[in-house]
Amino acid sequence: MQSSSSSLIYIRYHACYRCRRQKKRCKPGPESAPACERCVRLGDTSCKYQEIPATAPENLHTARSSHDSSSPGLSIESQKPIHSISVLDHVLTVSDTSLMEQMEFLEWTVEDPDLMPTVFDWQLVHNDLTKNGTALPISFSLDGDSFLRTFFSQPAALRLTRCAMAAYTAIPPLAETVALSYYKRARKAVLQAIDKPTLQNVMAFYFINLFAQWNGQPAIGRPFFRAALDMLLLLQLDVDPDDSPWLFHLNLSDRQKEERRRVFWCCYWFLSVDQATTSDAVQIQLLTNRIQPPRPMEGIFKSFMLETCKTYSFIAEIRRHHLKIPTSIDEILDSESCMTLNSHLIELHQELPVDSLLIAEQAEVLTPTDYDRFIKQLTLIPKENITHVLTLNLNALAGICMVHRLKLYLSMLKSFNPQLLITKTASLVSSAITQSLDAAHRISCLLVFYLDIVEGSARDRLSPEQRIHFTPQLVVSQLNVYPLFEAMIIFWFILCRMDPVWQPLVVINAMAVKDRLIGIVAFVKRVFAVEKNTPGTMTPILTCMEAMMSEIENIYESPGRSSYKVQELELGMRVMALDGEESRECGETQEPCAFLGLLGVEVAGGIRWKGKSEEAWRLFWKLNS
Structure with a gap:
């Protein structure tokens, strides 16, 4: 028995x-x-x-x-x-x-009230995604309709980070404390999810990093973004859902598959921008050959131009190249790495879609024919791509300025008198001056064109249907400030630093350029006010631009006056906590966000740029002057 x-x-x-x-x-x-x-x-x-x-x-x-x-x-x-x-x-x-x-084997955890959803939270996100109920909840990064329908069952980390972003961009504006309160709650939820790799948590870490970026504190958000990338690779989001057998049992819909792709491309886009604008960016390479590009889905996902990522990737390559100081001037003029950059620049411009390139007949000014052609081009592309086209063109032109910047700087050295140089060397420097100036002119003209059609007299050229899509929000973006800063550096250097012996080789209307630069500085101030990220990423650029303008005005409005000098100042970006809690980075002054910085050159005799290689570049120019 x-x-x-x-x-x-x-x-x-x-x-x-x-x-x-x-x-x-x-x-x-x-x-x-x-x-x-x-x-x-x-x-x-x-x-x-x-x-x-x-x-x-x-x-x-x-x-x-x-x-x-x-x-x-x-x-x-x-x-x-x-x-x-x-x-x-x-x-x-x-x-x-x-x-x-x-019941000891069960989890008896009392829900934190800070992490629980409310109807106000839902209403806040709903208003953000639907533009206060006037549009469908279309987004690039997530399925807005699905997110709103499942809002109360979404993980706290994703829900609260999205609330923080919605509170920050709310129209009419909410008190700053509302967004920061959501950020504190989101940060608590995100830290609890740090060891739980899920698709929703990748999005949450990406969003909280984006919130810190919007507030001008990229150093605060970067650890979260690094965690998002770690989760992304662990979940193999860089492999297309159609080629992922481990997902087949989930029977994902087309919308769910596209959302997985969007999470990858959001992270890839931000990584490209971060690596192009700071040396402190996460140094990791995401491969894109195993995943399909994002596809627009009517009423669900916005379209996106991957070509903008290509421009940022190329700019990041230029940044890495300039971190290494050459051992001699000959390396600037003729080295294998410089030749590689030139070839990559040509390849980039060949790969960009022709219908998205806004190329004027002349560099210095836009003609009525240019206006008509540009407007026609913009009306033939998806309306969401109008802003991407501007950034795409500005970045492509900024790449030209950056590739030739070091050769342009050679024109300030006393030893580089064109009459004493061999023909090949003089030709290289002269070509760099011409191409840099040409690209800077085109950058400034594109800004004038976009501002003219969104709020100027050229707006009358648009039909009533077109005017809906051409709004100032398409232009007023911090991403457009970086290429404008590159153009500003070129203009300032040619007007204030280039040796006069090179002036006969350059045709430039100084007073017309000065008026154009005043408009650029005014635009940057406008972005500074709209993006509300004082004292973050915009402050060093704006301070440097204003000092450049003062030096230009001193030279051309009062020729007999002594050289313009200011008190010594190193432009950096101060790290400040967003939630009142101190971290290791708080209080530090880090390298400001920009494509290249000043590469060792001082503005107004005392303003320097803080950067990992700035001191080494200053020493290089001093030794070769």
Whole structure:
């Protein structure tokens, strides 16, 4: 006859006797050790557990035995058929055990009120995604319609980071404390999710990094973005869902597949921008050859121009090249790395879509024919790409300025008199001056054109339907400030730093350029006011531009006046906490965000740019002057 013990199934509580008695958390030990971590630390080789008999219907034995093998907290002592014991025996057995011991294997965690959703949260995000109820919830980064429908069941990290972003961009504006309050709550939720790699958590970490970026504190957001990239690679989001067998059992819809792609491309886009604008960016390479490009879905996802990422990737390549200081001037003029940059520049311009390139007949000024052609080009592309086309063209032209910047700088050296140089060297420097100036002119003209059609007299050239899509928000963006700063540096250097012996080779109307630069500085001030990120990423650029304008005005409005000099100042970006909690980086002054900085040249005789290679470049120019 079978023993009664063989007919029972035993429940083993997760916590051992010692941990339960001392009310300590019982963590499983290493795989090689049969005891928990505390018992191993205290010298025990095994743990003692209390086992309570329970019953199961005989007809459920087969399914139960296969299921319990993968269920934590259950241990099957016998694989023989289970015979029932009386209900009374079972009740008496359970009643002898405390409630806490019975339920110890469950997670008794009280929900944090800060992490719970509210109707106000939903309304805030709804207004942001639908433009206060006037449009469909179309977004680039997530499925807005699905997110709103499942808002109250979304993970707290994703829900609250999206609330923080919505509060920051709310129209009409909300008090700054509202967005910061959401940020504090989101940060708490995000930190709790740091070890839980899921698609939603990748999005949450990306969004909280974006919020810090908007507030002018990229150093605060960068650790979160690094965590997002780690999760992205762990989840293999760089592999297209259609080519991911481990996802097939989920039966993902086309919308869900596209959302996974969008998460990857959001991170890829931000990584490209970050690497193009700062040396402190996460140095990791995301491969794009295993995932399909983002596709617009009517009423769900916006379109996107991957070509803008290509321009940022090329600019990041130029940044890395300029971090290494050459050993001699010859390396600037004729080196393998410089030739590689030139070839990559040509390849980039060949790969950009022709219908998106706004190329004027002349560099210095736009003609009515240029206006008509540009407007026609912009009306033939998706309306969401209008702003991307501007950034695409500005970045492509800024790349020209950056590739030739060092050769342009050679024109300030006394030893580089064109009459004393060999023909090849003089030609290289002259070509760099001409191409840099040409690109700077085209950058300034494109800004004038876009501002003219969104709020100037050229707006009359647009049809009423077109005017809806041409708004100032398409132009007033911090991303457009970086290429404008490159153009400003070129103009300032040619007017204030280039040796006069090179002037006959340059045709430039100084007064017309000065008026154009006044417009650029005014635009940057406008972006500075709109983006609300004082004292973050915009402050060093604006300060430097204003000093350049003062130096230009001093030279051309008062030719007899002594050289313009200011008190010594190193332009940097101060790291400040967003939630009042100090971190390791807080209080530090880091390299400002820009494509290249000043590369060792001082503005107004005392203003320097803080950067990893700025001091080395200053020494290089001093030794070769």
